[in-house]
Amino acid sequence: MSTGISREQLAARIAQDIPEGSYVNLGIGAPTLVADFLPQGREVILHTENGMLGMGPSPEPDRVDPDLINAGKQAVTALPGTAYFHHADSFAMMRGGHLDVCVLGAFQVAENGDLANWSTGGPGAIPAIGGAMDLAIGAKSVYVMTDLLTKNGESKLVTSCTYPLTGARCVARVYTDRAIFDVTPDGFAVTEIFGETTFADLLELTGLQLKDATQR
């Protein structure tokens, strides 16, 4: 059974699916990579929860501006056309359904679109939620970017989440290193498989009933 594509390849694949003119929020961590792979010349406007539309790439090290950061507290730049706003306005954009796409990481995604990505519910863990719950219920399309399997080899796609939820029935599509899964009323439909992975592999790895919706 082959391994999947790299994180960068996956980010590039997600970037392909983001149409010009979209307003997009990229979650902390791996989803941030998607910005680096948006096709040249395609204008996509990036939102960051801490009050900015029009976020640009990282600055040169000597041009870091501590007043200009993203949700992951990394230094960013501002494109021409950037607008700043306060936190209530920023979250009104999310919660009011104005973002076209958000890309989030996940611990688990269930067949019905439930998302768990903020807590593994462990006893010693310090909980932290940030803006994930607002994004999960607010963006028009919630995409998840994740490895299909945990480090322990367990499927992150599940019948129903055992970890605390971030949002209920909110995920539209899961981009993994092995395949792309659409959330449908009948569960996950595989629309694209990467590398030498087969549909049979996916059935085995996830242990789920999957629909083969690949165009092959």
Add this chain to the structure above:
Amino acid sequence: MSTGISREQLAARIAQDIPEGSYVNLGIGAPTLVADFLPQGREVILHTENGMLGMGPSPEPDRVDPDLINAGKQAVTALPGTAYFHHADSFAMMRGGHLDVCVLGAFQVAENGDLANWSTGGPGAIPAIGGAMDLAIGAKSVYVMTDLLTKNGESKLVTSCTYPLTGARCVARVYTDRAIFDVTPDGFAVTEIFGETTFADLLELTGLQLKDATQR
């Protein structure tokens, strides 16, 4: 029985009671006059519901700016230090209790502080409320500026309002052409009488039980 002081004199009297540094909203009509009588050198910041703090006096006729108006849709000017904001923010200032004083007109004020100033409830009348209900419940001190009597000689101070309310138990003080009335838990207390009017006159004109709290 003497007549009362003029509207301008009353405006000047109200202006005396507005401390430096107050944030003040002056209602449409007579209350607008108060601005003209603020003592020289006393800084008071005027709020207008249509999105401005720092409102200045009327412009010269050839300097009218149609983008710069007050709640009564009259041309105004902007003082140095003016800030503009949208309607939700403007009314958040009112409703959130941030204005120190508002001065409103009235049809009736009841002994318990109920205010009626938007509709006489007549059958053919076209109702219009504007921002009066928000001001009535929002400002820290709601002052009313009015003639004591209607054109028909009826008292505007009443036991209980017969006209539709603008706000319940919201008025702190009523400035009339005859006297100043504080709203207290025991009804109206007369704190100042103008001209040759007597306390006995006020009892007769209003038909109410009044407390004499004048310092004479």
Add this chain to the structure above:
Amino acid sequence: MIDKTVSSVADAVAGIHDGATVMIGGFGRAGQPVELINALIEQGASGLTIVNNNAGNGDVGLAALLAKGHVKKIICSFPRQSDSWVFDGLYREGKIELELVPQGNLAERIRAAGAGIGGFYSPTAVGTPLAEGKESRVFDGREYLLELPIKADFALVSGYRADRWGNIAYRETARNFGPIMATAAETTIVQVDEIVELGALDPEAIVTPGIFVNRVVAVGERRWLRNGEFVGGVNLEGEAL
């Protein structure tokens, strides 16, 4: 390349359908998108529900739309004004429906629609006739009324300057309802004096970010400005002295 600009007011108001709910910015005449309203009259959509603070002034703009008989219902706070004769006549003849909303509730309900709030408890109108039929609830010893969001199919807004991303800057008290209405409509259409280069607007003074805007149209500089400087010489109606 993102380009939200359209070349005519007719293009700007295309697709507004009969029976649509249309928010129209402005407080009295200030910030009233007169050119867009005129285009809407021309376009002909009828049976409209209009959300505005007022119900038209004089015979132009919103008043002209009302006079055409294209408006079924108006949701506003202050219809009756010295120059609201068009509305007054229609209302007295029973030809227009009125939903009267205190101005602060109107603003907050529009904001709530744009912000995804399901409803909120307002301190305004407690104990008044406008509380009738509304749910009441006490928090921290104070009574509030449940208010629901007001959404629209379209918003017509008057801004000052825009860029091709649809970022909008406003001018003085003409800002009023524009920014919140822009957030609460499916399709937001903004008229401005001019479209400037991307990056030319101060990012700290963009009050409506382009995410809320679908179409922008330039209508030329307002008569009381010259190259962005106030020159006066007009009356409150914007007519030359």
Add this chain to the structure above:
Amino acid sequence: MIDKTVSSVADAVAGIHDGATVMIGGFGRAGQPVELINALIEQGASGLTIVNNNAGNGDVGLAALLAKGHVKKIICSFPRQSDSWVFDGLYREGKIELELVPQGNLAERIRAAGAGIGGFYSPTAVGTPLAEGKESRVFDGREYLLELPIKADFALVSGYRADRWGNIAYRETARNFGPIMATAAETTIVQVDEIVELGALDPEAIVTPGIFVNRVVAVGERRWLRNGEFVGGVNLEGEAL
């Protein structure tokens, strides 16, 4: 003459009492009013409830206040960060109470307090553990949770420039929670780089009008600016490279 400026950060934080609820602006380090927090540490008030998006970074600012043991409880959305070791230690030892609030609810609850809203129905956290104990209600086929305002006794905010009326302009994403916190506290205290003449701030870009501000103190230009121009040469912590 209105003059809200005070001459020292010690004067600025005077009167903050033991047990006070204090909102502190900032998202991570951006917009964190470090000089005011340091003055608060010096001042000594303890048993505080702090409202902030995070729970401190590194060993400075909010983290230093926590390390002093002056904070009883923190209300925030995202305590756990790579550099939140001070909070992490206190939390694991049971020495600090945590109220975890999704960031959008945190922002909207603060705004609600400033805007006089009694409560509101939020779409966030429905179906999650954070919905436990909250009232749920369906509007238009969608479920919402009742959320209540968060008020404070004091707000400490970091702005960019101010005038003597207390009007505040912000800089870039350092704006974040400042404007809403300024509306929700009994006493709002703002540190800025400099106090400018009344009228020098663009009235279209004053994000916090002075009505929300009680005291303003100038703390000098931030290290990455020179006469208002960005010059860089610092790391994300603001330290010279």
